[in-house]
Amino acid sequence: MKIxxxxxxxxxxxxxxxxxxxxxxNVEEDMSFLEMFDILNERLILEGKDPIAFDxxxxxxxxxxxxxxxxxxxxxxxxxxxxxxxxxxxxxDGDTIYVEPFRNKAFxxxxxxVVDRTAYERIMQAGGFVSVATGNAKDANNLPxxxxxxxxxxxxxxCIGCGACASSCPNGSAMLFVSAKVGxxxxxxxxxxxxxxxxxxxxxxxEKDGFGGCTxxxxxxxxxxxxxxxxxxAKMNRDYLRASLFTKxx
Amino acid sequence: MNLxxxxxxxxxADKWDxxxxxxxxxxxxxxxxxxxxxxxxxxxxxxAAATLAxxxxxxxxxxxxxxxxxxxxxxxxxxxxxxxxxPNDGDSIRRLFYDTIKGGDFRAREANVYRxxxxxxxxxxxxxxxxxxxxxxxxxxxxxxxxxxAQVSRTFYARGQTGQQLLLGAYSALVRQIGLGTVTMHTxxxxxxxxxxxxxxxxxxxxxxxxxxxxxxxxxAVILATGxxxxxxxxxTNAQACNVTAAYRAYKKxxxxxxxxxxxxHPTCIPVSGDHQSKLTLMSESxxxxxxxxxxxxxxxxxxxxxxxxxxxxxYLERKYPSFGNLSPRDISSRAAKEACxxxxxxxxxxxxxxxxxxxxxKRLGRDKIExxxxxxxxxxxxxxDDDPYTTPMMIYPASHYTxxxxxxxxxxxxxxxxxxxxxxxxxxxxxxxxxxxSALMQGLSDGYFVLPSTVPHYLAxxxxxxxxxxxxxxxxxxxxxxxxxxxxxxxxxxxxxPTYFHRELGKIxxxxxxxxxxxxxxxxxxxxxxxxREEFWKDVTVTGDAQNLxxxxxxxxxxxxxxxxAEVLVHDALERDxxxxxxxxxxxxYPDGEAMRNDKDFAHVGVWEFQGVGKKPLRHKxxxxxxxxxxxxxxxx
Numbered sequence: 024m025k026i027x028x029x030x031x032x033x034x035x036x037x038x039x040x041x042x043x044x045x046x047x048x049n050v051e052e053d054m055s056f057l058e059m060f061d062i063l064n065e066r067l068i069l070e071g072k073d074p075i076a077f078d079x080x081x082x083x084x085x086x087x088x089x090x091x092x093x094x095x096x097x098x099x100x101x102x103x104x105x106x107x108x109x110x111x112x113x114x115x116d117g118d119t120i121y122v123e124p125f126r127n128k129a130f131x132x133x134x135x136x137v138v139d140r141t142a143y144e145r146i147m148q149a150g151g152f153v154s155v156a157t158g159n160a161k162d163a164n165n166l167p168x169x170x171x172x173x174x175x176x177x178x179x180x181x182c183i184g185c186g187a188c189a190s191s192c193p194n195g196s197a198m199l200f201v202s203a204k205v206g207x208x209x210x211x212x213x214x215x216x217x218x219x220x221x222x223x224x225x226x227x228x229x230e231k232d233g234f235g236g237c238t239x240x241x242x243x244x245x246x247x248x249x250x251x252x253x254x255x256x257a258k259m260n261r262d263y264l265r266a267s268l269f270t271k272x273x
Numbered sequence: 274m275n276l277x278x279x280x281x282x283x284x285x286a287d288k289w290d291x292x293x294x295x296x297x298x299x300x301x302x303x304x305x306x307x308x309x310x311x312x313x314x315x316x317x318x319x320x321a322a323a324t325l326a327x328x329x330x331x332x333x334x335x336x337x338x339x340x341x342x343x344x345x346x347x348x349x350x351x352x353x354x355x356x357x358x359x360p361n362d363g364d365s366i367r368r369l370f371y372d373t374i375k376g377g378d379f380r381a382r383e384a385n386v387y388r389x390x391x392x393x394x395x396x397x398x399x400x401x402x403x404x405x406x407x408x409x410x411x412x413x414x415x416x417x418x419x420x421x422x423a424q425v426s427r428t429f430y431a432r433g434q435t436g437q438q439l440l441l442g443a444y445s446a447l448v449r450q451i452g453l454g455t456v457t458m459h460t461x462x463x464x465x466x467x468x469x470x471x472x473x474x475x476x477x478x479x480x481x482x483x484x485x486x487x488x489x490x491x492x493x494a495v496i497l498a499t500g501x502x503x504x505x506x507x508x509x510t511n512a513q514a515c516n517v518t519a520a521y522r523a524y525k526k527x528x529x530x531x532x533x534x535x536x537x538x539h540p541t542c543i544p545v546s547g548d549h550q551s552k553l554t555l556m557s558e559s560x561x562x563x564x565x566x567x568x569x570x571x572x573x574x575x576x577x578x579x580x581x582x583x584x585x586x587x588x589y590l591e592r593k594y595p596s597f598g599n600l601s602p603r604d605i606s607s608r609a610a611k612e613a614c615x616x617x618x619x620x621x622x623x624x625x626x627x628x629x630x631x632x633x634x635x636k637r638l639g640r641d642k643i644e645x646x647x648x649x650x651x652x653x654x655x656x657x658x659d660d661d662p663y664t665t666p667m668m669i670y671p672a673s674h675y676t677x678x679x680x681x682x683x684x685x686x687x688x689x690x691x692x693x694x695x696x697x698x699x700x701x702x703x704x705x706x707x708x709x710x711x712s713a714l715m716q717g718l719s720d721g722y723f724v725l726p727s728t729v730p731h732y733l734a735x736x737x738x739x740x741x742x743x744x745x746x747x748x749x750x751x752x753x754x755x756x757x758x759x760x761x762x763x764x765x766x767x768x769x770x771x772p773t774y775f776h777r778e779l780g781k782i783x784x785x786x787x788x789x790x791x792x793x794x795x796x797x798x799x800x801x802x803x804x805x806x807r808e809e810f811w812k813d814v815t816v817t818g819d820a821q822n823l824x825x826x827x828x829x830x831x832x833x834x835x836x837x838x839x840a841e842v843l844v845h846d847a848l849e850r851d852x853x854x855x856x857x858x859x860x861x862x863x864y865p866d867g868e869a870m871r872n873d874k875d876f877a878h879v880g881v882w883e884f885q886g887v888g889k890k891p892l893r894h895k896x897x898x899x900x901x902x903x904x905x906x907x908x909x910x911x
Contacts, residue, residue, distance in 0.1 A: 167413030
């Protein structure tokens with residue numbers, strides 16, 4: 024296959040970026056999208072040019088590092104798939120593909136397709152945990168949890184923290200990400216003592232970092248490589264409302 | 274080299290408890306005066322950093338990723354072992370201990386493994402308390418599945434994403450401490466060296482991957498939890514950035530490297546499809562609970578799997594190892610697959626693949642049940658290969674996965690360099706010559722939550738308070754200068770090949786001569802070839818861009834440079850260990866039926882290597898292994 028890539032190049036966060044065109048021949052159907060970039064980058068290095076920087080690591084769809092916007096959609100059009108698990112057989116010979124970094128004001132571009140997602144870290148630090156120090160646990164089976172709730176909690180916990188939700192949202196909202204963590208703990212008895220505090224703290228941090236709010240566009244769910252459902256946003260909104268009404272603010 | 278394992282006195286079952294009592298403590302008010310550096314934020318590093326911070330120590334943690342949550346522990350699929358015996362099927366701490374020792378082919382330390390089995394139960398409790406959503410039965414209790422090398426169901430799991438959920442648990446504990454200000458988190462910083470002052474490890478040198486800045490970090494103790502070196506084979510199930518640099522730098526500064534030749538080749542990975550391939554993807558061992566492995570009985574049988582009748586299929590694991598069958602341990606299953614393919618009965622376009630077939634399980638349990646158990650794995654398989662495993666068997670082949678070898682540590686997980694502790698896959702301690710499935714997560718978290726948080730304070734209490742040291746100390750300055758020098762040397766070569774080219778060349782040599790089956794002639798050949806590639810690398814590598822910016826080519830070149838030196842140590846170890854054991858199979862040493870033949874008289878020891886200079890043969894030391902509670906036995910799974 025012959026693929027034309029229109030790739031966002033940006034030297035660093037302070038400089039203006041622009042689209043640069045590359046033609047890649049001999050793309051095989053079994054290649055992953057990132058392996059196509061590997062080939063292109065090997066060529067650029069041999070030509071003495073700076074290769075295209077992109078985040079990636081596990082290449083099996085779980086670490087959440089890869090973060091390309093492909094033809095306008097974070098991780099591309101293939102449903103429930105990370106960029107690293109997207110394969111070239113989903114494209115046609117002669118295709119032109121636009122590749123940009125994840126787009127969100129809270130994720131500044133570091134270089135080319137690499138963005139800074141530490142905003143998600145700060146949200147997690149604000150409340151994405153159960154406050155239990157090591158060594159305090161009782162026997163695991165002393166805490167029965169219904170299979171339904173455990174399974175639902177797992178659906179939420181499947182989030183890989185990639186940032187596709189916030190990058191696909193017209194409001195730049197990170198609510199799918201936040202609600203996945205809030206929702207996981209809200210479904211489990213371990214999460215109850217801090218339930219109100221957690222939702223308030225995480226949303227406060229989300230807003231502080233400049234993410235927008237949800238207006239039910241559902242772009243996040245469509246872009247999510249782990250199919251996390253927008254229902255968690257609805258659950259979180261209810262939790263947030265309840266917590267706002269019944270918690271004394273600090 | 275001092276290789277005193279410092280195993281506590283007393284009966285096996287009491288050693289850890291006695292040791293916990295005998296270890297020195299530090300007053301809570303004094304703990305914040307001690308700085309502990311943790312390099313790596315996977316299961317071992319993340320858990321250790323969080324737990325030590327909870328206790329009150331001043332912790333600095335480092336990762337080269339943009340977030341601690343991206344460490345490759347996240348990719349572990351199948352599960353984590355514990356001796357809970359919830360299914361009441363005969364499990365116990367002693368049985369988990371014995372299975373692990375036997376699985377490691379009698380090359381692991383008894384006392385360490387027993388402690389691992391003891392602590393395993395606390396890990397499950399801890400993870401549940403953190404909100405890790407383990408799989409549950411309808412009664413609300415925890416569910417278990419079986420893994421290779423065990424005849425009980427002791428593996429806890431969270432769908433096919435157990436590693437992810439456990440890492441997110443440790444990560445949540447870590448972010449809590451970061452938020453509280455007790456852990457300073459450094460992301461996108463890669464460790465480039467350790468620093469010794471008066472023989473003690475007093476800090477590290479890092480390179481900031483965004484700015485290229487080379488920085489010193491001073492501490493009272495350092496923990497390396499930097500993972501394994503499986504990427505020495507180029508193609509492996511490891512993440513792209515996984516590397517040996519941290520461990521290898523410590524080795525160059527005098528830390529012993531133990532059993533580097535014990536490298537695990539995982540039997541169930543998606544086969545190689547072409548030269549473009551950047552990594553191999555694992556298909557969890559848990560699939561072997563329900564999948565049956567087979568190849569055609571006849572050589573060169575190119576029919577579609579569905580067209581090959583039952584009587585013309587060879588379910589070779591079930592045939593050769595009837596009591597463990599498809600759940601035989603990894604080393605044995607991998608070799609059996611290689612044997613079948615070398616015999617000309619392999620499948621896939623390359624002839625290097627075997628079938629993993631779910632047809633029987635789907636018939637017996639229904640598609641829904643299989644989908645519930647393995648849905649995400651089946652999806653991943655289909656995405657990569659474009660084949661639907663519900664209707665046609667998966668094709669799998671062994672690939673480099675985990676490394677049992679690592680930096681030598683004593684019972685306290687401290688290397689022979691005072692102050693330098695090593696946890697998780699980066700140390701050598703618990704898996705002997707072969708790791709059983711679902712034991713890596715157990716060991717990483719055991720080291721991180723329970724062992725290091727007890728033994729590192731003991732080190733500080735016994736040896737501290739330490740002399741005040743600053744970044745201006747000449748040893749730090751010298752180490753910084755060495756790193757800068759290496760960077761500028763790499764940048765100035767401007768040769769004709771990329772770092773990846775050399776990595777691939779090295780990988781080919783390692784897989785060919787030091788892979789699943791090894792022999793003297795091949796290993797000697799590798800020892801000729803590796804220095805040639807290394808020499809060529811330093812003459813002809815090209816690194817574009819500049820060193821003051823995010824430069825992925827430079828990152829890769831730094832890592833490959835260390836792999837090119839380390840590979841030789843690995844091959845030396847494989848050559849000197851003149852026996853077959855576990856994952857280390859020397860074709861010279863096998864029983865007539867092809868099983869590995871151990872030599873307990875001469876090799877029931879840990880081989881520990883001491884650096885002598887690049888290109889010079891390192892010195893080999895021994896830590897004899899004492900077995901007081903188990904008897905050597907031929908490891909049979911028949």
